[in-house]
Amino acid sequence: MNAEFGHLAVILAFMVAIVQMAVPLTGALKGWQNWMAVAVPAALLQAALIALSFASLTWAFVTSDFSVALVANNSHSAKPMIYKISGTWGNHEGSLLLWVLILTLFGAAVALWGRALPGRLKALVLSVQASIAVAFLAFLLFTSNPFERLAVPPLDGNDLNPLLQDPGLAFHPPFLYLGYVGLSMAFSFAIAALIDGRVDPAWARWVRPWTLAAWLFLTIGIGIGSWWAYYELGWGGWWFWDPVENASFMPWLFATALLHSAIVVEKRNTLKSWTILLAILAFSFSLIGTFIVRSGVITSVHAFANDPTRGMFILLILAVFIGGALTLYAFRANALRSDSVFSLVSRESALVMNNLLLVVAALVVFVGTVWPLVAEMATGRKLSVGPPFFNLSFTPFMVALAMMLPLGAILPWKRARPGRAMRPLWGPLALSVALGALVWSLQTGGRMLGPVGAVLATWVLLGALADLGQRARVGKAGAGEVLRRLGSLPRADWGKAVAHGGMGVMIFAISAITAWQQEDIRVVQPGERFAFAGYELTLERVERVEGPNYSSDMAFIALDRDGRRIATLTPEKRFYPVQRFPTTEAGIDLGVTRDVYVVIGEQQPDGGWVVRSFVKPFANWLWAAVAFMALGGVLSLTDRRYRLGAAVRPAARAVPAE
Template identity: 55%
Template sequence: MIAELGHYALILALALALVQSVLPVWGSRTGDDALMGTAAPVALAQALFVSLSFAALTWAYVTSDFSVANVYENSHSAKPLIYKISGVWGNHEGSMMLWVLILALFGGLVAVFGKNLPQSLKANVLAVQAWVALAFLLFILLTSNPFLRLDPAPIEGRDLNPILQDVGLAIHPPLLYFGYVGFSICFAFAVAALIDGRLDAAWARWVRPWALTAWIFLTLGIAMGSYWAYYELGWGGWWFWDPVENASFMPWLIGTALIHSAVVMEKREALKVWTVLLAILAFSLSLLGTFLVRSGVLTSVHSFATDPARGVFILAILVLFIGGSLSLYAWRAPTLKQGGLFAPVSREGALVLNNLFLSAACAAVLVGTLYPLALESITGEKISVGAPFFNSTFVPLMIPLLIAMPFGPLLAWKRGDLLGVVQRLLVAIAAAVFTTGILLALVTGGSVLAPLAVGLAVFIIVGALADLAERAALWRVPLKVSFARARGLPRSAWGTAFAHIGMGLVILGIVGDSAWKSEVVQRVKIGESVSISDYTLTLESLFPRNGPNYQEGVARFTVSRNGKTIGTVEPSRRIFLARRMPTTEAALLTHGFSQLYIAPGETFTENSIDVRIYDKPLVLWIWLGCLVMVAGGGLSLSDRRYRIGAPRTAKMRSATLQPAE
């Protein structure tokens, strides 16, 4: 009965999305306040019914209702509760339900927090959001219904894919989807602005918090997925340029450009064309990621669907929304007034440079991701594009961007003094040169370019601190006054510094792991030892252990450093009973910001085991740096301007689409 109620709630949500997609737009075109006023309550009602439907599916998983086909295919009564819940989105149908749930929740948030929006713009934004919801609700009900019944009901389920039975994979998809779907609000604002004829600094202030929210969640989702792949898949890597990884990385790159472009538009009413295009592209790339994962064109640990009918349906959604929005943009863009002029050497110029390099880097990733698929569809030839291509195209585009990063916040608006900025960055430059020189002199092994990359990371970190010091007038006024000025800085200034520092930390982690890691692959018998770097690992015992729905063989190692025992690790090989599928459970021993990584091989006998051991210097900075970037985004999001919102009154300058000057 619960499943039928969930299905009925989904149908009601579809009907509400249809109402929301038509009446507010009609009211906006005719000036009917009553019709425009339906947008917010209908959006809230749609969010309510989608939530009820998702709750019904979750209840079916928690209670192990195997009469529901989706639960039978992806759950098991012996599975821990957390994985019963995460199993809801650990499959195609459930993940689409999660997508629509988050989409509806974002629409509800706009309805609640959009009180300062002009009524016409708010109506159009919620209508565009409903168009997207309508398409995906139709997709679920017609091709991916999660509430289909089995008769007779099986006694037991087939269990969730074992590699998805992990805390990281319980958290990763919701975070990623909040990022993906969050950009739908930016998309809706962009399309609504093009329809409504309102595009000004206030519009940028309305869009930027939603872009920041989506960017924060997408950063967390990518970081969580990277760390899950690192410790769960047993390869010891944190990024593989997998096409589905790329599908989440591309919206992140464009979303980063969107946030910076919105700053210029908010401050100077410039880069309107850029900002609207980036808002459209960010969500378009999110839709492209959805197509890649669920169309069956990719084979990946991330992908779910292999049904061509589903792929065709999602492709139609892709063509409709991407093609339609870009066509609207092409029609309206020439009429956009460009706004204030600025010199190339200025903060606006630095942000334009930022957008150009981020967009070019995204294009490089897009080509490397789609080219093999296009070639196979045209010629039937299968090729793979891996790290060598991406490293040779993506990295060179990022280096000048990273070098320019500390300069941007220190440049003045409209016209900047480059020489003056260099003088204010002398401490950062000196720190970078000193660090590079020390590493070149003392560190052996690894790439010759690694010390230069570390120097670049130090330059970014100290440059961000230099910006804060400059704003606080550090050393130019008494310390008490400097601290007072620092406390009074806008949170967005602190957010920018934190985000840049986080990027510097990520670079440190990448360089440390890529250039200076050590690796040993060896078969070890009980009582034997393996040495790597300054560490010695001794195999103490091999023993079986039972879990709730799996059996595992465990290897216990004692780890010592310079003759002193510092810990015990237990890597294992698991067999999940329902699917008889093995997984590798690597063991991690953290020392400082580095880790020892121990992964068992396939050979696992009574007295010996194959083992792969890595010493990974500074690797934790990769994910800690991501958290610092997220903290920076959160600080910016909490800035007073966004808590208050853009003015509602009619006194602010009216912005309409005007002929280009």
């Protein structure tokens, strides 16, 4: 009865979502307070029902209930418990139920913690959020039922995709969905504002924490996915511009732009129409990512489904929500005009430029992702758009963003004098150029990418420190006063500095890995020793190892330098017999300034083994940078101004509905 109970909970949640969508909206349009009040209990009940349903599905996986088709197709009794649990969302139907669960939990969070919201706006937000739930619950019930039973259950299951049987992939999807679905809150606030006809600083204060939370989760999810690709897939890279990677990266770029744009609305009550558009586009690209992953239009290790029927259903959802939102925006945007003015040199202008760079960069990624699909439909020929295109077309926008970031963060609002604003930045600029010159002189050969990356990274990092120093009056006040000022800075200011500093570290790590990586591939006999990049590697032996649900050829490779043993690396070639699928596990010696990365390949007829070796400079700095950026998000999210809620809205007459 467990599966039937879970299915019934989904059906009841679908009915509650319909009520939550229709009743509060009607109440908000008619001014009926008792109808608007339905939104809160409906949101809480809907979340509770979906949580019960998800718990039922998880229990089916944990207990290996192979009478449930989804469990039989995606689990196995010999699988470790962590992968039985993660198998709940390691498939199309289960991941969609997780998607809906997170959607309803965000709605419940607004219902619980949105007490400061005006009743009409809160009802509209929860009504829009429920409309998204209605669409995806219909998708779940009519095309993707996770509780479907088998008439004759098998003795054991088909196992989970071996590539997903990894701790990184156990946590990667939930964090991504928290980001994807978190952007639905910004969307709901935007649509509610369009219906209400009013956007003001209070609205921006309310929407920023939800956008920031979504951005934070997306950052963590993308970082975990990158780390997983680095050590699991065996090709030695951390980003390949895969369509599904791009599907998560595009909403992240829009969310970053939205965060900065909302600051302008909050501080200066301008860019209101543009901010609403960004909120719509951010969630729209989350929906586009859902279509890419589940429609079958692309083939990827990340993709969940390849059923065209499901793809058409998602396409219909895209048309309704994206088309409907943009149509409403077209009719109502004029009501959001602002009379605020600012000069060409000001923080507002810098944030506008920030937005334009991020949005155009996201559109470049979008074009590169969908162009092969469009070209194939138009010409019938398969085209490939790979890393060279993205690296060449995307990188200039990020370089421009890094160049303007420190100055833009330090400019005053409304009007600024460039010479005065640059005063605290001349030192960081000089140090950045000097460091770039030093790197250029020290590198033996190599590309200019390394020195240029060092200059940009140092400029961004020192610029973030200079911003903090200016706020604390470093050089103008005593040490005690400086410390007092630093301690009294809002957490959002610290979060901005840490996140920007993390971006600087990331620029350096990407540049260093790309410019200075060394690679070697050869056939090595057991017991043979070879030199590579200043190290000596010895293939001591290769053993057959039996795992819980796989067998493995595990190599033992000694890593020495200057006659001293540094580590013994154990790369593997695993084989999962149930799915008859091989995977690669890299052997990595992690270091502060480099990783030594070794992959074992196929055994050759002469008894030797293919060994591929890399030295990756500053590789760990990449994920340290992601951690710093995420920490910046956490610091900003814990700012007391968000905990206390937004100030009371000034009285204003709403624009009549059209």
